[in-house]
Amino acid sequence: MTSKHLEVNGYNPINMKAHVFVSLKKTVLDPQGKTIHSALKKMGYQDIADVRQGKFFEVTLREGLDKTAANAEVERIAREVLTNPVIEEFQYRIQD
Template sequence: MKAHVIVTLKTSVLDPQGQTIQNALRKIGVTSVEAVRQGKYFLLTLAPGLTLDAARAEVERISRDVLTNSIIEEFTYTIEE
């Protein structure tokens, strides 16, 4: 089982890195992108034998306690069996 975790800055937090990418895109003539936000992606390979419920609980705990700085970031995840 694999878990895909995406950690992004909360929408209220400025994202200078995303803004820089957007500016770079504009400079090379890309007009179809109105905004860019950057985040982090984690692919977790889970040990075999976990139930889906146990996997969800574990991934939520790891995402909340280790991968995300809850002051400025939030996370979403999907689990692939």
């Protein structure tokens, strides 16, 4: 990804965004996804084999934060606040 803004000594004048995706672990039943899947089948969408639902969070970071700090902060929030580690797993992506 190329940066379209000026960056001076690592200072980032534009708010970075991060996307955090939280989904149920593969081994955990997803009744909401199953409901959507059976509704789709009844509506005539026959090409779907399975549906699982998850959550995502668009996190805007404060201006001036560098990418390393952003990574650390977002991972910590995803792990400690947004995800229930017993039944969920997360992925995240920083973009600027």
